[in-house]
Amino acid sequence: MGSDERKPDVKPAKRTLLDRLIARTSHLPLLARITLHAINILLIAGIDVGIVHLTVGNDWPVLIPLVGLLVSHNMLVFYGTVYWALPNFFYKRRLGWLTLISLLTFWGAYLLNRTAIFNVEPTLPKATQYITRIQSILGPAGIFGCFISLRVFLWNFAFTLVAPLIPLGIKIMQGTMIFRQKQFDLKRNRLLLDRDNTLLKMNFLKAQVSPHFLFNTLNSIYSRMIDVDDQGADLVLRLAELMRYNLYEANVARVPLGREMDYLKSYVILEQARHGHQLAVSFNSSAVPTPTGCLIAPLILSAFVENAFKHGIKSAAGGAYILIDAHLEKNVLRFVVENSLNRGLTITTARRAGGVGLANVHKRLDIQYAGRYTVTHDITDDYYRVVLQLELDAVSEKAGSDPTLAV
CATH class of the missing domain: 3.30.565.10 (Histidine kinase-like ATPase, C-terminal domain)
Incomplete structure (x- = not known):
């Protein structure tokens, strides 16, 4: 390639501190990923225990089933969102399906919470007072109360999504940044590929000049030799045929x-x-x-x-x-x-x-x-x-x- 040819200026993007942090957290070793998952589970479980303890105190017949219920569907909400909903719907911009799934998840959590509230049997005054009050709110609202009553909606939101909200928000931010970085890298690779294709086409077109020039030269030599050296002219003609076959006829299967x-x-x-x-x-x-x-x-x-x-x-x-x-x-x-x-x-x-x-x-x-x-x-x-x-x-x-x- 001649020195006078200028390649399109496609410089590699500078990696910021945030880009390096994303790259490191997206390629963590197995032990580090297991540790982060354990910390995440303990964080969500700790928040759930704290929420239930604040409302019912140490009433174990109520505390244990409610904590088990919250931890179960909070884990389902978190990991289902991170590893299924986000890759299949959010990053692919299928927002209609994502909205429908979110509403069904919220409603399913409400039905589970409502069933648990009406089936626990508190023994301590604090727990009895809380359960009785919540039952009086949920009873008239019915099974669609989380959509028709603001109080029921807020209670179900706090009872269901507060615990996974913080790690889920962090994970969504990280996933979004990684996705945008991949999209940027993909666009940049396409630009580099287009550049390389353009250069290949230019080199191919330039390469076509030499064979044509050589064929014309061989034809000129042949025409000069045909009357002087018949055998030499035949060799020149055969050489031209060999080159033509290699260049133009042998490029098929x-x-x-x-x-x-x-x-x-x-x-x-x-x-x-x-x-x-x-x-x-x-x-x-x-x-x-x-x-x-x-x-x-x-x-x-x-x-x-x-x-x-x-x-x-x-x-x-x-x-x-x-x-x-x-x-x-x-x-x-x-x-x-x-x-x-x-x-x-x-x-x-x-x-x-x-x-x-x-x-x-x-x-x-x-x-x-x-x-x-x-x-x-x-x-x-x-x-x-x-x-x-x-x-x-x-x-x-x-x-x-x-x-x-x-x-």
């Missing part, structure tokens, strides 16, 4: 088998011209009809051929050769590549020379032809041979029905 064979033939001719008489090359694809009616993953065969040229010449002292044979029967392709080896090479060296360059093609075969191919390797003192048997796709199976062919 499947190509016609005949097109892949044409590519291999041009590649072999160029390599043979480069190495001259020090290399004997035999390329036989006569058993592959044209057209074949079969499709193959592009450049899946070329890796075997490139590997032979790369290591066969290097490892053979003299009289180097490469044999390539392609045979198609129905839709099963048998592709054989054999290259000479130096007699002085060990089996380990030969295996390493033949195998390193094939790692990627094995991965591609596993992904694209799982269960539909076999690869066998044969290594001797004189040669290295690889045999690929591959079940190909028919044109009628893929070309007209698979929309994923284009990448």
